Amino acid sequence: MKKFVPLFALTAVIACLTTARAAIITVNTEDNTDFSAGKTNLVTAINSLSDGDTIAFNIPGAAGQVHYLQTPPNGYRIITNNNVKIDGYTQPTATPNTNPIHAANNAKIKICLDSRNGNGTDMGNIESLGPPGENYGFGHCEWAVLGFFGGTNLDIKGLAILTAPAVDPNKNDTSLCNPSDSGCGGPPCIKGLSFARDYPRSCANWHVSGCWIAVDPADGQIKYLADGLTVAAPAIAIAAYRHRDASSSNPVYPQPGIIGVAAGSSNPRAEFNVIINGYGFDSEGLNYRISGNFWGVLPDGMTSADFSVLNGGAQLGDGFVEIGRDVSNTIIGTDGDGINDADEGNVFGGFAKGGAAMINLYSTPQTNIVIAGNTFGVAVDGVTRFTNTAAVVDGFTGQATAQFGSDFDGLSDVLEGNVVFNNNPFATEFPNPASAAEPRLLALSPGARVSFRGNRLVNNDLVPFSYADGSGGRLANFTNYEAAYMSTNADIIPILSTNSTFPRLTGTCAVGVAPYTNIIIDVYQLDPEGWENGKLFGLSELITPDGVTNGFPQGRKYLGSFVDNGPQDSDPAVGKFSLDLSGLDLGPGPVTVTANYSADPPKTHNGRTHTSNFSNPATLIPGGAASVGLTHIVPDMLLWYNGAGNYFTNGPVNPTAQLANHQNWEPNISVLGDTTFLIGVNTFADDGS
Known part of the structure; x- marks a missing residue:
């Protein structure tokens, strides 16, 4: 027993030291150029991060004001720390959503990361953060509003993101991007949130919740850039890509990751995201969970923001969700475990012009895929239809094992x-x-x-x-x-x-x-x-x-x-x-x-x-x-009218006392209840016809 006492004491000391290091760094100004005494902007907060830290917000302003934090030229530092939380709901008057998934999202988001100025972070720079010569998941034509590399247990919540889809090369150093490699027509593309890893640092267990991407939190609407055509939306809302060795082999993925409601969440409705994009989640890898989100549907739950139509379709990508390379153990929607299942489905909008899939899956393996409890092409009222001609899943390959709907367990x-x-x-x-x-x-x-x-x-x-x-x-x-x-x-x-x-x-x-x-x-x-x-x-x-x-x-x-x-x-x-x-x-x-x-x-x-x-x-x-929903209240009985005696009877039929057959008898049904009817016969006037 004595041998365990020093070990226990040492463990307690280590745990205490780890806890002591965690800090809450509070951003108190939206001005990312203000580094004066007493001011902490988001640039400073990210640069100050250590493992276990939380970035909180307490920016002064008018009651209910939304604070737009302009991304600086060349963006923020790529975050490499573990156990980091960035919590926009710490801003006074900000509150997470409380409505169910089939209702309007009523979150009050007060912190907006604003890259409409065309500024961002070059994700290709992750190559300098790991061993040289390996194949990192992002190149220099792929930038981000916020980028993460290697760190585990990342929690990003309560933020809005508005951005130009492409970098402004006049404000940022884009010299390492070959324009022919860009998917944005020359300048680098800007992605909203990007997750990457190398071999020793896994970037596992990242979680994006309670965020609005490409939605202005002030009014719940999309916004346009100065040209009046380009939607202020990232080229890709959330990206997570593989890492490979120098021979482009032995891939590893930044997984698992969650967009929306985590399994067993204590407050699932607070974790709903609203993501408005023609290219929502672009990823490589397995073990992703995508639950409790609006995709291409505004926070009111009734309006489709259709990127096959907006800006003439120029910002349409591959679809709302794309997962490739290894799609195994993917959950899109409800996991069916009996916990929060009613709040785990996604609501997908529509693509009137086609050109994209709701869910795009490619490569193998594709084992143990569950797509359940989702709504496609119809608003949260279950009645209002969105204009849509898109495929829902493209596609399940020859090795796929998938459940689309219920397992009826x-x-x-x-x-x-x-x-x-x-x-x-x-x-x-x-x-x-x-x-x-x-x-x-x-x-x-x-x-x-x-x-x-x-x-x-x-x-x-x-x-x-x-x-x-x-x-x-x-x-x-x-x-x-x-x-x-x-x-x-x-x-x-x-x-x-x-x-x-x-x-x-x-x-x-x-x-x-x-x-x-x-x-x-x-x-x-x-x-x-x-x-x-x-x-x-x-x-x-x-x-x-x-x-x-x-x-x-x-x-x-x-x-x-x-x-x-x-x-x-x-x-x-x-x-x-x-x-x-x-x-x-x-x-x-x-x-x-x-x-x-x-x-x-x-x-x-x-x-x-x-x-x-x-x-x-x-x-x-x-x-x-009974086969047509009728109920017997008395046994079936045939009545006939005795014309000689002027009365109805169910007795023996006397043909001489029957009215002449004009072949104009017809049945009539009078309702006695919801499922009970009286069926009778009568005649109409003999007018000689």
Whole structure:
């Protein structure tokens, strides 16, 4: 026991010394040129940072004033310290958001990092901070409003960023940037926040929360530069790139990183970001979490800031979220752990002119990707649609394992479904559908395993796999995409019987390929918009032998799931089902299904599941009063009118006492309640017609 006493004492001393070093450095002036006694500007604060320090703000001014901190020429020092926090919410009267994700963001941000003057930090200078000769993630044509290199456990919150998208070479030393290497037409591009690393310093565990990028916190609107056209937005809002050795091998990534709500957050709504950009998060690496953000949607939650339209599309990049090289263990939206799931989804705006994807994923590996609980193309009210024709995910490669929607493990299942509105307004975006093609919702490659369950889909193309383009050129890839999970010896899309009689929905699906032999049928109300608008494209793959053109089947409302050969399936054959839909909201009537092929039992968290395309719809044949939502209050009874006695009766019919048959009897329904009706018959006047 004695041997541990000195060690314990030494540990306590070290912990005490570490704690003592942490300091709060308070910025008390917005003037980055004022270095007079008693003044601490942001330049001084960053230059003074040590590990564990916090930069706070207490800048005097009028009540509620937003303070715009002008970036100095050549920017701020690249931050290399560990355990650093920059907290804009320490500024008096600044408050974080308190509303849920499907409401306006009501944060009051009072500190704005302002690079509209074209000033920034050359991220290429990180090459001088590490071993020479290695391949650092940023070059000299990539600048930042704030840059971070190597430091771990970084917390950036409560800041707004307004900036020119490109550096002003008249104010900054851009001599190390080859104009041909710039993505901004010559001068270096300015990115909002940039994260980089080398081998010994990982830049792990960075977190951006409660920030507004390319939004003026004074009024919640975008701003323009002096030309009246260029939006005051970074070329890329947040960037995180790999580091490699001298031979361009052995990549390492600045990960994990979080944009928005952290797992298990004690105050998730305070961590929502608003990011307005044509190129939101550009990154390389794995273990990124992107939850609880507005992307391309102003703080009111109702207005799309569309960079395919703004400035003529000149500032449009690859999309809202781009992750490459190794996309594994990425969460975009809700993690489904039962903690804060309602506040972890993202709200994505729209791209009216296309040209970008909501989420752009490239390279391999792409394992364990979850995209859940997000809203695409519709405002926070769930009704107001944004103009949009963009792909949602481009794309899942041949090694991808992904979950788009719910895993139906019994925890937060409803919250995990994505809501996707697309191709709106249809008549404007597709004035002549027969000569156009809708963008793919998902770009999928053979070999990918994609679970696609519980989503609400409105006016999209064929999903998950867009197999029709009018030429038949996608059909082979479609078959190969499904072949690892289901038999391709028969139809690979479920088929519903047109003779299904309520309450039973009957149909068939392909049998599974081991180990994907647990088949689960998901039932949905049909989205009528996708079905009817899809017909207008007249794609040859969707034309039946009798000349009928089908549309794009998809589920507008998830109704329920049924295990093939489970307790609610009365057909014992594998790949054939007869499902009891009693009690489900069938809505207008037509339903569609997907078949899910799982290597795990139903209700497995993040189960290994692959989802088929949606079936063509079927409407159940009514099978009695209950099948159309009616309720019996008395047994059915046939009444007839006795003309001789002038009374109604249910007694034996006397043909001689019946009124003459003018073939004009018609049923009438009078409502007695929400679901209870009285059905009767009567006649109208015999006018000789």
